[in-house]
Amino acid sequence: MTDARQILARLRLERADFSLDVQLRLPGRGVTALFGPSGCGKTTCLRAIAGLERAAGSVQVNGQLWQDDATGAWRPTHRRALGYVFQEASLFPHLDVRRNMEYGLRRVPAVRRRVSLERAVELLGLPALLGRRPGTLSGGERQRVAIARALAVSPDLLLMDEPLAALDAARKAEVLPYLEQLQRELDIPVLYVSHSVDEVARLASHLVLLQGGRAIASGAPAELLVRPDLPLARGDAAAALVEGHVRGWDARDQLLSIAFAGGELHLAAATPRPVGQAVRVRVAARDVSLARVRAEGSSILNLLPARITHLGPDGPGQVLVGLDAGGTALLARISARSQRELGLAVGQAVFAQVKGAALAD
Numbered sequence: 001m002t003d004a005r006q007i008l009a010r011l012r013l014e015r016a017d018f019s020l021d022v023q024l025r026l027p028g029r030g031v032t033a034l035f036g037p038s039g040c041g042k043t044t045c046l047r048a049i050a051g052l053e054r055a056a057g058s059v060q061v062n063g064q065l066w067q068d069d070a071t072g073a074w075r076p077t078h079r080r081a082l083g084y085v086f087q088e089a090s091l092f093p094h095l096d097v098r099r100n101m102e103y104g105l106r107r108v109p110a111v112r113r114r115v116s117l118e119r120a121v122e123l124l125g126l127p128a129l130l131g132r133r134p135g136t137l138s139g140g141e142r143q144r145v146a147i148a149r150a151l152a153v154s155p156d157l158l159l160m161d162e163p164l165a166a167l168d169a170a171r172k173a174e175v176l177p178y179l180e181q182l183q184r185e186l187d188i189p190v191l192y193v194s195h196s197v198d199e200v201a202r203l204a205s206h207l208v209l210l211q212g213g214r215a216i217a218s219g220a221p222a223e224l225l226v227r228p229d230l231p232l233a234r235g236d237a238a239a240a241l242v243e244g245h246v247r248g249w250d251a252r253d254q255l256l257s258i259a260f261a262g263g264e265l266h267l268a269a270a271t272p273r274p275v276g277q278a279v280r281v282r283v284a285a286r287d288v289s290l291a292r293v294r295a296e297g298s299s300i301l302n303l304l305p306a307r308i309t310h311l312g313p314d315g316p317g318q319v320l321v322g323l324d325a326g327g328t329a330l331l332a333r334i335s336a337r338s339q340r341e342l343g344l345a346v347g348q349a350v351f352a353q354v355k356g357a358a359l360a361d
C-alpha cells in the first residue's frame with residue numbers, strides 16, 4: 001500500500017477465555033468492514049481503537065498516533081478525533097434532536113470543525129426532525145440522528161458497530177442510502193462492524209475477516225468473498241460480487257444491462273439506472289450452473305464463458321466451483337454428481353449460466 005493515508009493498528013488483549021491479537025493495515029479512506037462470527041472480537045477491536053479498551057500495541061490513524069506502547073504514547077478517547085455509532089442510538093431523551101447533536105459538539109474546537117452541524121443534518125435527511133425528542137422518532141430516524149451526531153464532531157475516523165443490526169429490514173433499507181451518501185460526500189474513513197454479508201457487499205471498499213480474535217484475511221470484498229479457503233465462500237449464502245457499470249435499460253423487457261470485465265449481465269429491474277453508473281452485482285453460487293458447451297434454446301439470459309479455477313467439496317453431495325470469467329471471479333455450487341458426469345476439472349473452459357443476479361445497492 002503506497003497511499004500515505006492508512007490506519008495501522010497492532011492490538012493484543014487477553015481475557016479469561018478470549019484473546020485478541022491482530023495487526024491491521026487498512027486504507028485511510030472508504031469503508032472497511034470488520035466481519036466475522038459472534039464473539040470473534042469485532043467490537044473489542046473497535047473499542048481498542050477508540051481507546052475505550054486498553055489493548056497492548058499501537059494505533060495510528062492517517063499519520064496521527066493515538067497509541068504507541070513503544071514510546072508510552074496514549075491519547076484518551078476524548079482526545080481521539082473519532083465518531084462512534086452503536087447498535088442502538090444512545091440519545092438524551094429530554095433533549096430534542098438539535099440539542100442532542102449540539103451536545104457532542106462542545107468539545108470540538110472551532111478550528112477542527114470540518115463538517116458543520118447543518119451539513120450533517122442535511123446529509124442524514126434530518127431537517128424536519130430537529131425539534132423532535134428521541135422518544136417520538138422511529139428506530140431508523142434515531143439511528144440517523146446518532147450517525148449525524150457522530151459526523152458533526154468532524155471525526156478523522158468514524159467507528160460504527162453494527163449500526164443497522166437493531167433495525168428491521170424496512171428501517172435498514174431506509175438508513176442504508178444515507179450511509180452510502182455520506183461515503184460519497186465526505187472523505188472520512190469508516191470502520192464498520194457487521195455480520196451481514198449484504199451490508200458488506202453494499203458498503204465496504206475493504207474487508208477484514210476476524211475469527212477467534214485473529215484477522216484471517218484482509219483485502220477487497222470481491223476477492224475475499226470468493227476465496228475458497230475462507231468461510232465466506234462456503235455454504236448456501238456464498239456469492240460473488242461483480243463490479244461493473246450500467247450499459248443500458250430495456251423498457252419493454254425491464255432488463256438492466258451491466259457491463260463488467262467478463263462480459264455482460266442482464267438483471268430484472270423495474271426502473272432504469274443512469275448509463276455509466278458504477279454498480280455491484282451479487283451473483284449467488286447456487287444461482288450459477290455450468291455447461292461444457294454453449295446451451296441452445298435455453299431460457300437463461302446470462303451465459304458467460306469462464307475457466308474453472310477451483311473445485312472442492314462443500315457440504316453433502318455439493319461441490320464449490322471457482323470460476324474466472326474474463327478476470328472476474330464467480331462461484332458456482334453444483335452437485336457432486338454433475339461434476340462427475342460433466343467431467344469438470346480445474347483449468348477447463350465452461351459456460352457459466354447465471355440464473356439470477358441482483359444489484360448489491
Ligand SMILES: Nc1ncnc2c1ncn2[C@@H]1O[C@H](COP(=O)(O)OP(=O)(O)OP(=O)(O)O)[C@@H](O)[C@H]1O
Nearest residue numbers: 015017018036037038039040041042043044045195
Ligand atoms: N467486558 C467483557 N468482559 C469479559 N469478556 C468480554 C467482554 N466483552 C466481550 N467479552 C468477550 O470477548 C470476546 C469478543 O467479544 P466481542 O464483543 O469483541 O465480539 P464480537 O465479534 O463483537 O461479537 P458480536 O458479533 O456478538 O457482537 C467474546 O468471547 C466476549 O464474550
